[in-house]
Structure formats: structure tokens, C-alpha cells
């Protein structure tokens with residue numbers, strides 16, 4: 001199974017930050033067996049592509065993709081556009097897109113359909129809110145998200161899918177899920193994958209939510225964790241590298 005260390009830079013970085021990030025990051029040894037994917041904001045994709053293209057260990061991902069092919073969709077970026085910027089990956093269904101910009105599972109399903117017919121690998125985010133967790137309905141919520149997102153997808157079996165389990169209460173809070181929770185939820189997700197007959201697909205299961213230098217090793221040691229989707233700890237090149245080095 002492939003391993004992934006994915007940086008979601010959200011809306012944090014300026015070009016100046018990006019310059020110093022790469023000056024530092026590219027001086028490091030990036031040759032372990034884990035894939036590095038950097039997801040800058042879309043306006044910086046070409047810029048990051050130019051800075052990183054000399055290093056084949058680094059791939060580029062978009063933080064989102066439009067469900068539409070082209071047309072009058074102000075502020076959106078199409079599959080074709082992100083491919084022109086050399087993206088091999090695209091995050092879809094991030095909880096910030098869902099909660100702040102009101103994207104639904106149906107929108108995520110439409111985006112997955114767009115990516116499924118392309119050579120861009122989807123990074124599909126799912127996760128429960130604190131309220132849902134405290135009401136004891138985490139598994140039900142995840143199963144429903146899963147079923148709606150994968151509804152009516154004509155699976156391309158040669159394609160890799162990345163699913164990031166990101167409990168919303170753990171994102172940006174400094175409080176990651178504990179390893180027992182991660183283990184049991186990832187096991188549960190593997191069962192759903194089998195149930196809806198996705199088991200012939202190449203699926204990587206990542207964890208995301210307050211991953212940092214201190215907790216990365218113990219989370220990575222959990223069975224069924226194939227890597228990380230990292231927000232705030234990914235915007236410092238040294239910190240991101242130290243996490244990558246735990247693989």
C-alpha cells in the first residue's frame with residue numbers, strides 16, 4: 001500500500017513564505033518510501049510547481065476541484081485547469097468546504113465522478129462533528145457520508161483513491177483523536193469498503209486532525225493508517241519534514 005504525507009496549506013502561505021519553505025525543504029533528503037503531496041491555494045499552484053518540479057519526490061495537489069467542466073462559474077477551478085498546473089491529486093469534501101462553504105455529500109459525489117474519469121487521484125475527506133461524536137453516532141455519520149459520496153460511481157479499478165478520516169473536532173484544535181479511536185474507525189471504514197464492494201480498488205486510508213511532530217509516530221504505528229493529511233503542521237518546512245521522516 002502506498003504511504004502518503006500530504007500538506008494542506010489552506011489559505012496560509014504567501015509567495016515569500018513559499019520561497020523560504022522550498023529553499024529549506026529542497027535541501028533535505030526526501031528519499032524515503034512515502035509520497036509527499038503539497039496542496040497550495042490554487043493561485044499558487046503554478047508557482048509551487050516551478051519551485052518543486054526539479055524534485056520528483058514532491059507531487060502537487062489542488063485543495064478543491066469544480067464539479068463542472070467549464071463555463072460561467074466564478075471563482076471555480078476545473079479539472080482541466082488543475083491538470084494544466086501539474087496536479088496529480090485533488091482534495092475533495094474537506095470539512096472547511098463543507099462547513100463554511102456549504103458543500104454537501106452530493107457535491108462531493110459529483111466531484112468524485114469528475115476525478116474518477118481522470119488521472120488525478122482524489123483525496124476524499126470524511127469526518128464527524130463533536131456533537132455527532134458526543135451523541136454516539138460517529139459510525140452512522142461516516143457510513144452515510146461514505147455511501148452518498150461513493151453513490152453511482154463507476155469504479156475505475158486501476159485508479160487509486162485516498163480517503164482521509166478527519167474528525168472535525170480534531171482539525172486545527174491541537175487535540176488529535178487517540179490511537180484507539182483511529183484504529184477502530186479505520187477498521188470500521190475498511191469494513192464499509194468491503195461492504196460496498198470497493199475492496200478491489202486501491203484505497204489508502206489517511207488520518208488528519210492535529211497531526212504534529214509529537215503524535216505522528218504513534219499514529220503511524222496504528223494498523224490501517226497509510227499516512228496523514230496535515231494542515232497547520234505542514235506550513236513549516238522543518239516540522240513537515242520531521243513528520244515525513246517518521247515514515
Ligand code: PGA
Pocket residue numbers: 008166170171172173174208209210211229230231232233
Ligand atoms: P490540522 O488540519 O492538521 O491543522 O488539524 C488538518 C486538515 O484540515 O486537513
